Amino acid sequence: GDLNQKFVLEAKGEVAALAETINDMTDTLRTFADQVTTVAREVGIEGKLGGQAKVPGASGTWKDLTDNVNQLAGNLTSQVRAIAEVSTAVTRGDLTRSITVEAEGEVAALKNNINQMIGNLKDTTDKNTEQDWLKTNLAKFSGMMQGQRSITSVAQLIMSELTPLVDARLGTFFIVDDSQELSMIASYAFSERKNLSSKYKFKEGLVGQCAFERKTILLTHPPSDYIRISSASGESPPANIIVLPVLFEGALKAVIELASFKPFTQNYLNFLDQLMDSIGVILNMISSSMRTEELLQELKKSNAELEAQAKELEDKAKLLEVKNQEVELASRSVEEKAEQLSLISKYKSEFLANMSHELRTPLNSLLILSKTLEENKDHNLSPEQVKFASTINSAGQDLLALINEILDLSKVEAGKMPVDPKGVKIAQVKDYLEQTFRPIAGHKHLEFKVSADASVPKNMITDENRLQQILKNLLSNAFKFTETGGVTLNISTLKKDRRFNIDTLSNAKTILSFSVKDTGIGIPSDKQKLIFEAFQQADGTTSRKYGGTGLGLTISREIARLLGGVIEVESTPGEGSTFTLYLPQNYIGQDVSRVIKPEQEFARPELPPQADFTGCKVLVVDDDMRNIFAITSILENQGMIVSHAENGKIAVKSLKNDPSISIVLMDTMMPEMDGLEAMRAIRKIPEFEALPIISLTAKAMKGDREQCLEAGASDYITKPVDAKNLLAMMHFWLKKDAQVQQVQA
Template sequence: MKVDREYITGHDFQVHNLSNDIEKNLLDMEDSQRGYVITGDAKYLIPYNNGYSSWKENYNKLRQLIMDNPRQVQNLEKIKTNIELWIAEAGDPVLSMKKDNNNSGIIEFYKLDIGKKYTDQLRSQLAAFRSTELSFTEARSQQLIRDNEVLLSILNTIWIVVSAIAVLIALITSSSIVNTIKQVTGSIKHIATSKGDLSMRVEVKTKDEVGDLAEITNELLSKLEEQNWINTQITDMATTFQGVTEMKLLTQSFINRIAGLVEAHYGVLYLRKIADKKDLLIRFASYAGQADGVGVESFRMGEGLVGQSASENRILILNQLPDDYIKVTSGLGHTAPKQIIVAPIIFEKNVLAVMELASLNEFTKLQRELLEQIAEPFGVTLHNAASRTEIENLYSESQTMAEELQAQTEELQTQAEELQVQTEELRSTNEHLEEQNLFAEQKSFEVEQARKELELYAEQLQQSSQYKSEFLANMSHELRTPLNSLLILSQFLVENANGTLNTDEQEYARIINSSGNDLLSLINDILDLSKVEAGKLEIEIAAVNLTELPHVMERNFTPIAKQRNLQFRIIQHPGLPSLIFSDEQRLQQILKNLLSNAFKFTESGAVTLSIRKADPLEANIALPDASTANVIAFSVSDTGIGIPVNKRILIFEAFQQVDGKTERKYGGTGLGLSISREFANLLGGRIALESEEGKGSTFTLYIPCLHNPSSMEMVTMYAESSATAVSALELSEAPSEAPAIDNLIIPETKPAVIHQSIFGGKQVLVVDDDVRNIFALTKALEMQGMRVLTAHNGRQCLDMLDLHKEIDIVLMDIMMPEMDGYQTMRHIRRDPQLNEMPIIALTAKAMKYDREKCLEAGASDYISKPINLEQLFSVMRVWFSKS
């Protein structure tokens, strides 16, 4: 019976406790998962990982306890299956999606909420499991009662046997004890017929061996009655408090019940809690207390008898209490108690609470034994109630978090709808990249084979590239030389200083001048494109004022917009930095090319330049290697003809246009977008296109928003990666002219003003092997009041200087037969008398290092052909002023 009682108070309560622990582990994992999904903070995964390892340990312990019950083992297996399904289908997948930042997957998952089905099933299964186990507990209690009855039957049998033996002994030894034996057997029969009533005793009338037997029997019955009473009270308490979850009600009910059982007249129960990081025993319930409370409010561990009892985990008994210790009060008066017991309530050797009881009488041995044996079973109940309370609190918190998660889910859904279009674009891009990767893998072997062949041709390609560069440089000279005279003379005709041309002739001159400028732009574009292809275009990084850039574009294109009756808008979005570091010349050239195209292909409506910081997603798509927080977007939008889908890649190729037919409506060479794309790559940027045929186009230039020159390492890397051949070709130092627009009318210009105070009477020596250039320059200089001498090569120049020491300035062409300009200038500088004479170098080759080379040879200044007369006159005025 003791084993059965311990089984009920130990095994059954442990089964209930472990089932509650498994449920708490699952709730911890579910709450931890939601917390991590909401915050993304890894610390919220600690309860999940703890619960993940703890539930299996609790499951194994619980299964070991119920191995003798196949039905409960089967129920427990179902619970295990549901937990594993929840982890596999709802727990780990959501965490994996969160770690991969798959927010859309998480949203879709919580729309279905597969995990809720499993958690609901688990709660019902665990409740059914505990209900079944409770029924088993009740059955065992009934069995204990039946065992008690069996014990009585056994005792009856024993007594019958004893009686029989006693009768036999009495008959054998002495007939004098017959009456006593009959009396003992009669008493035993009375006990046997009382159906478990152990209160009956054998009447002892003799002091012989039979009397001793009767006394021992009475003592045994008393022990059994006391133990039966204790077991009954413990079982009743376990059953009564099984469903109580509210801690205040549970502790108050317990102190009331136990005080009545041990006949205590005063009592208080202290519950162990952690408050303000202190381990305290706090008064939680009292029996027969007064309005102002019973006892001290709280104790620390080891403080006072209450704290000492908790610290040592043992019962303390106080006798002979002073009169002023505490008063037991009733309606008729008050008095001091006679004895106090302080007893801890434990669970798994840990003190959960301490009860202190006072009585007007000394506690009996039976009462003390009840207090000792009730401490651990009630500790199990107290622990289960605390666990259930914690589970309910966690569930409440999870509900609150679920509501917050729902609100955030709605926000995420709104953002997801906004990102859906961009996601589709990314998916399309990814598919395209996957196809390219597959193609690259297939071609890797072929590339390896071709690499060896390419190495054989590398030297030939390098030499070919050098020939190409030299050819373009020489061709530049050959084209610019006649173009120089064409532009100068046509400008004279446009100005019509003598008034000898009629209106039609002036218009012819304007067309000739405009065509010459178009030819110059074409030459510059070809040289720019060849330079980029050769990998020799260098970028010069400096501060770019973003507040000044719109004014530059406005000055260049507002007249064009007015001429074509178009609106021209420039929008600067807030949040732009005032300065960035980039190549201002290349940046302006890209924007000029894009605006030029926009005006060219727009007949009505508006052209808009928008400058803004790209949003992070847009920046990440456009420039994956750049910081998403530092990308500037320059968008040029128009309401023109638009671009068909099949032409959107083609237009970025050299000499290609949207309308590329022979009878096309729009002019131009088709080099602007190709050059702009290459320049954008060199700046570490990219040009994106959005267009709808018949409604217009938007070209967007994305460049990294650099804040210091050292940030150009990435741009330099892009520039170096584009170098595919070695070339000596260099761009002209002169800035690019504003883009030419079809049907642009050159406005009337007034004749040049003669600066008699500076140019008048000055003698100029023009050295050039092209008579057309000599003729054009001579006319221009004479119109300024200067006297002009000419020479066709370097030797004639030296001869003229020997004859005319009064020459004030020399205009020196570089590429001439017999003796070029470099050699001629070196000879001139050797003459001390001519060492200070200004020499302005004029060249059509327009190589980057020509300026330095000319200055080294002895030139005072440098101007590239075709010559801008205003620039030439400005330089001459400077040198005349110095001399």
């Protein structure tokens, strides 16, 4: 390997030439080796590129070897320098460069890896740049929109900033109202045209469709005549149109439309998508703020109005206080009047009760004795005397009817008249009235006809006694005031088209009418309302000529109201009158089960023909000797043994002295000890707890019977006493007492 050695020969000729050739070759080889070593050292150890091997005089193979070494060094230099240059550019931030030098093998792989790395780095940098741009501009818009108080102002601000930012050249901003209509409130480079609208309904156009679907619509390559972006220099159609919904919590707030000469990049689309959320929040805040402001203004206005009203109310309160004082004074006056009226009503009731007692007490003996004389069981009176007795009894009955009418009116006015609704056969009512008034018609030589239409139902629900009372009053008046002609009673059903001012008739399915028509004196039209008032007749001469108290129609009208009906009158003076009672077929009133006559709680048996009172001891307690005499005559005629006491105190003493007394007839109003107190005293004595006591009273007001029963009476009967009813009641209680004693024995 020592190339410094040379051939040294002492020769000539070809050998000398060969030695010289070998020495030249050795020199060339040494030079080549030195050059190659130098290039290798510079590249491999010193890192110097661009070196070349220089072998002077090399030719042939040596020249080729030198050229190959130099080519290898040159290729390596160009490749490394290319890589270094690109790397330096990348280091300085230029990511557009790439290694383009040709290479093979591992160098080629290195080149490709570096190029790929540069590409990845460029993509990452681009993405980061886009994100920075997106975040920066979102923050910019968020800050820019903060503090805005007007939707129109913020909409115009968005259009002015957003449109150029995303390389758009035209923009519109539509707000949605309560009627689901979109109205343009802001724009950018928008020109009004005939075919373009500034208002849209849902599903109308792309704006309306976007609002309906709440989704972004991207239109690429629209037709050239679709819309044009214009400037002073000219106009051109856009390449892209995007329509975006602005939502807040799913609710549509607005729609934004943008048009651009070039397609919107993905970064722009992402930015717009995120910006719409921010705009939705801002619009909602502004709307809420505006609504709050409106409410605040309304509140201020309301407060001002309330202050004015408060002042007005204060004034009114003062006035009201004065009025209240006046009302209080008036109220006190009314209370005093009410107390006076209550006292008057109490006095009236007491007066009626006392009047009833004072009238019924003598009337009791009068009716009993006159009836006894009329019956003439001993046949010791002449026919004329019997007629006198009958006349006395009839007059007494008329007086009793008058008393009953006055008491009925009092009960009606106090609202204490009971109603007993039940099934009523209309045919029986019709027959009863015909039998009752047929003799009167015959006596006055008047025609009398009772009829019922075919449409009339067989039954109705009402109080039969009250119905008969009304119709008897109407028929009695008709016969009273009719001298010639006749009286008719017609029962029919009313047509549906008739209207009444009373709910019971308006709501009734079927209405019955009872019309009483006469050919009597008639009633003037100005007197037709007056006749229904208490103690009133058409004129004074009527009362003097025909008699009567004028209470019948008043009582009839009030009873008709109790039954849910009305009475109407039609009349012509000199021709006659028609009184019509209208009633619902089915009574509509209080709970039927609760409206029961008190008398229904106790039996009213008939007197059996075989009833025997012989030897029965009766104590009659009454302070009026006339009553004692009259009742005693009835009882003794039945074989009873009668004793009497003038007051309750004597009665209690009499019972103690004679415990064999079978029954007591007790008056209620007596001096020293009244009947109620006496009955309580008797019931306290054990041996008289079950003794039959029948209360006889001339009182007939509501509550009298209950007081008697609570005091200890077994039963109750009002004066004037009907002999048959009294005997039947006595027989019932004597029989019941006998059964009790038999069981106890």
